Amino acid sequence: MEAAYWWGAVIGALVGAAVGVGGTALYKGAVAAFVAQMKGPRTWTACGGSAMFSVLLSGMALLVFAMEGLVCLPMAAPLIVGLALLGSWLGWLAGGGKTQSGAQLALPSIGVLALAVGGGSILPAPDSSGEVTTVWHLFAPPERLWPHVLALPSLPEPDWWLFRLGVAYPLRSETKPDGARTCDLSTGPMPEIVTRRDEYRRLAFRVIKTPPSMRELNPFGKVHASHLTSVYRGKEGEFLLSPEGSGTLLIARSSYGLRMGPFWYWRLWPDSIVSHVHERVVQEIERRSSFDSIGR
Incomplete structure (x- = not known):
């Protein structure tokens, strides 16, 4: 050439x-x-x-x-x-x-x-909003699931490839009586405030501060890219529990802000990541509630 x-x-x-x-x-x-x-x-x-x-x-x-x-x-x-x-x-x-x-x-x-x-x-990207909703049918009544919706002392190591590569994932969560809630992610704490609490039916909260979205992998040094902290922002989340036969219909919903365009392309990643976060949390809620059943 x-x-x-x-x-x-x-x-x-x-x-x-x-x-x-x-x-x-x-x-x-x-x-x-x-x-x-x-x-x-x-x-x-x-x-x-x-x-x-x-x-x-x-x-x-x-x-x-x-x-x-x-x-x-x-x-x-x-x-x-x-x-x-x-x-x-x-x-x-x-x-x-x-x-x-x-x-x-x-x-x-x-x-x-x-x-x-x-x-x-040249100009700041607009703060576009996205929302992810997942629906689960669990074989436990709301009363047995509720304590684990409020708090998960620990979650197992992730197996999804993006989590293993460094994308932020939940480690534990806790809801206090005064309405303060904390979800510890692999990249840092994410403080939240409860906005609605209906016993055994609904827990809604607002995110106060979002930690970095990931820990980047780079063989040549530590990455300090601004988009790790400025592009993705958690907004609100909620769990909805409805009795369904002998089990529960559990709906997990999360909203977020994204400052990167084009939004139609970049939202594909947080949509998938948040969906896997829901899966990780709900599976642990179900697992712990099944142990409660055995204990009884």
Whole structure:
């Protein structure tokens, strides 16, 4: 391959590094493809390859300088790769990869799209809200489940892969008579305040402070990325218990705030994580209530 191909990847990585997550990927792909054609026309496949190499260089730099870790980068990869390929196509058109009219359309499109998907690097991302609800049918009456809804002294080691890689998960919880509640996560305590307590039926609470969302893995050093504490924020949670035959219909509901766009993509991760948190907590509630039954 000619030097222009490699220079396209390197310059794309450098330019993208100054823009922001979404805009970075799009600019990275566009610049890499444009520079790769400076010595002559290239196929879009070749320009796309230059863009992907640029993405790889950026990812390696983020790891080496401990700016990101081995959890966040794979989370972002599908979005970044897709935007970089779109940018490379626009950069290919802008560099005359097809027609002059295509170049005239591509140049303004690169700027508009990069601002649309990467504006969060210039303006604060809106605090979008999400909610996760899970429903469980448990073979124990509400009266036997309730004490464990109020407090779980400990939970077993997690087996879900994201928890094992460092994403925050609950270790224990306690609800005090004065309405104070604490849920200790693997990354720190999460103080809460009870907003509604109906014995054997409902426990609702509001999150006061959210600890870091994960402990990043990085072989080159400790990661202090701001998004570990500023992007995800727990808002409210509740447990609803309804008698159902000889058992209980238990509904767990959690709401959160997320300051990262595009929300439609990034919400996929907290939705899945919160759902697994619910599963972890409810399974422990069920396990402890079954021991209560045996004890009787």
